[in-house]
Amino acid sequence: MAVEGGMKCVKLLHYIFLLAFCACAVGLIAVGIGAQYVLSQTISQGATPGSVLPVVIIAVGAFLFLVAIVGCCGACKENYCLMITFVIFLSLIVLVEVAAAIAAYVFRNKVMSEFNKDFQQQMKNYPKQNQTVFILDRLQKKFRCCGAANYTDWETIPLEPKGRVPDSCCINVTQNCGINFKVNEIHTEGCVEKIGVWLRSNVLVVAAAALGIAFVEILGIVFACCLVKSIQSGYEVM
Known part of the structure; x- marks a missing residue:
């Protein structure tokens, strides 16, 4: 019963973090659209580091929203396959975000x-x-x-x-x-x-927001793994 009660708590926290994922997804989409709007006014269109990065941010935000829906369905139905899919996709998103952050740093002078x-x-x-x-x-x-x-x-x-x-x-x-x-x-x-000074002054804000999103995603992976282990072990999670 103690384990079952603990899993109920984890499941509740999982739902809370799913709401946070949705908020993060909407935030990423908004940031990507805003960045695309600003850059489209001053940087010519084409496959350049400056123009591609906002598209990546928007795509990650949209994908994160879909992954949150998968995680919600998996938790509601206590479906092992859906929860594994949620963990894998969320892990991929974290890797893409890390890669995007590295690319933004490497190509900052190019932009x-x-x-x-x-x-x-x-x-x-x-x-x-x-x-x-x-x-x-x-x-x-x-x-x-x-x-x-x-x-x-x-x-x-x-x-x-x-x-x-x-x-x-x-x-x-x-x-x-x-x-x-x-x-x-x-x-x-x-x-x-x-404008470069203005961008650099906002880098810390963007970095803090990115770290916050990454922290939420990692916690989501942890809670999802706990639910997967519970489902696999055959515990009844309400």
């Missing part, structure tokens, strides 16, 4: 290099008055920056009238404030470095 290259390309497209105008203006306003490396990058861009910068470079944004500007009236720092 910034892509960002710098594509930011400069977007600057060249700026005079065409397409969606690039909206994207760059919003980035320059939000991060209070101007150009890729600094405001002088705009000197090579054929804006009319010649020698101006976009109005979004101005400290106080008003119409045509970028014409005949004075240096003390605009943001002089480049966007690539300022």
